[in-house]
Amino acid sequence: MAALAARIGSYLRPGDCVLLEGPVGAGKSFFARALIQSAQTVPEDVPSPTFTLVQTYDTRLGEVWHADLYRLGHVDELAELGLEEAFDGAITLIEWPERLGEVRPARFLRLVIDITGDDGRQVTLHPIGDWPWVEEL
Numbered sequence: 001m002a003a004l005a006a007r008i009g010s011y012l013r014p015g016d017c018v019l020l021e022g023p024v025g026a027g028k029s030f031f032a033r034a035l036i037q038s039a040q041t042v043p044e045d046v047p048s049p050t051f052t053l054v055q056t057y058d059t060r061l062g063e064v065w066h067a068d069l070y071r072l073g074h075v076d077e078l079a080e081l082g083l084e085e086a087f088d089g090a091i092t093l094i095e096w097p098e099r100l101g102e103v104r105p106a107r108f109l110r111l112v113i114d115i116t117g118d119d120g121r122q123v124t125l126h127p128i129g130d131w132p133w134v135e136e137l
């Protein structure tokens with residue numbers, strides 16, 4: 001999972017949005033953490049944004065936003081978080097994207113994680129819009 005996250009991270013550019021789907025414990029935070037850490041110049045803690053909803057990081061790829069929308073009360077709060085602006089200028093990694101409702105970019109990469117065993121995970125990528133490099137993974 002960490003290797004896949006770093007590999008996907010190496011292709012991401014500002015404006016790219018990855019929606020992380022899967023049940024609790026699937027590895028959405030694990031994936032985001034591994035991706036962010038692979039792009040950090042100085043290793044930093046990457047806590048789960050369960051309560052802050054959003055954590056931002058300056059990385060070699062530019063600004064990365066890690067969001068966990070599980071505790072989002074209402075879609076109006078998305079504006080307060082500044083997520084829509086981030087869709088344009090930053091790389092956004094979003095857990096519980098179901099909470100976004102209509103507030104999502106036209107182009108995004110859906111990543112669905114299924115639990116197949118204690119340490120087993122199956123990751124399915126659904127590119128929405130133009131993601132030419134996904135074929136190369």
Ligand SMILES: Nc1ncnc2c1ncn2[C@@H]1O[C@H](COP(=O)(O)OP(=O)(O)O)[C@@H](O)[C@H]1O
Nearest residue numbers: 001023024025026027028029030118119120121
């Ligand atoms: N192959 C794997 N990929 C990702 N996480 C795994 C894997 N195998 C075991 N795990 C464990 O599963 C848990 C995933 O937790 P987390 O990333 O917080 O899930 P989520 O954010 O989807 O709720 C972690 O404790 C992690 O160590």
Ligand SMILES: [Mg+2]
Nearest residue numbers: 028029048095
């Ligand atoms: Mg999580």
